[in-house]
Amino acid sequence: MSGNPSDKVEIALDVNGRVHHARVEPRKTLVDVIRDDCGQTGTHIGCEHGVCGACTVLLDGEPVRSCLMFAVQAQGCKIRTVEGLQSGNELHPMQQAFMDHHALQCGFCTPGFLMLAVGVLEKRPDISDEEMLDVLSSNLCRCTGYQNIIKAVKAAAHTMKAADD
């Protein structure tokens, strides 16, 4: 709890398995703290009002808009960002599929799409194409026309499932 609106509060955030300590105002959004205080700038800020999905991260495994939460609210949660996808020098199958299928041009929306698709597929590896299309409509991309994003996510779904089997 804070007494004055400008009082900063001590928070600890678990981002990709590493705990970051920060002193922030309660009004600071999760995405701003991830970028400014945790130094993880892979997560992008687009519209800042929940429409574009560029800031999508996983909060306890579920995709959320990190511009629509305050960082103080994310304490005690496990946050995953695009920096947490690859293991060592090996790209996550979703990242590899985005490269292989030319699913990005400027790349600004890409971290959000990656986290959205990975979050949903980890929970629902057998999601139908129609439902995945509905999920992917959550985020905006102004370059690709979406077709290659859909191709990449389908290909990655296959690879992720094969790795699990």
Added chain:
Amino acid sequence: MKPARFCYHQPTTVDEAVALLGQLAPEDGRILAGGQSLVPTMAFRMAQPPHLIDINGIAELAGIEVDGDIVRIGACVRHTAFEVAGAVPGATGVWLRKVVRHIAHYPIRTRGTFCGSVANADPASEWCCAVTAIDGRIVARSASGVRRIAANQFFEGVMATTRRDDELVTSVELSLLPEGTRCGFAEFSRRPGDFAIAMAMASYRLVDGNRIAEARIAVGGAEPMPRRIAQAEAELNGKTPSTPVFAAVADAAAAAIDPMEDSNNTADYRRGLVRTMTLRALENAA
């Protein structure tokens, strides 16, 4: 844009939250639940509450409870909870599951809450329409006690309700519809996940073989608040399901409403959508 400064309060019990709200509501202190409507409004600086009371840490508000033929949806239950088959039993659960996938987008549904949508009272809110269709009750608690407000006494207009500023919506109660109730939903928006321009919910039961009883037709998004349409229900009760019957019910719903107008949607356009959505909701229920 960044929200204006506020003091952050994190109660862990309903008593504590209600006490804080009683103290801070006169200064425009507000409840923060899912935040999927409030936080964008704050980012635009259209809302600048000096205090936010975050109820996400209150365990007693987190669940869906079934109590006899009533289901009680706690204030922190997220939209996604209703995507799980069986989360709410019987026909009511089936109906809510048909509705939920139309609410915004998945990453919004993982945070946004059922009760928050109801308290926010956006005319385009699917849950406001559902609570109206099912004749739910909004449970509002303040330091002076608990009120159970019937849905048709709760919504007053665009984002306006009979909830007092010092009252916390702790849950919404819905009656479980009788087994065999058929339920349908349809809405129209220009893009998936956008605010609906019109929506309709329809349910009925078949008795004596093939006769319709217990008809419920509710329309949302078209008027300042959702409501059941008695003329359309009267047109449906006692009939046998058929396309001409459903078309007559849809006509009755379209005739009964007084649609809102905005720069993109004329009253006639919305009236036409209400006709089509009512027909589709009935076909979806059949």
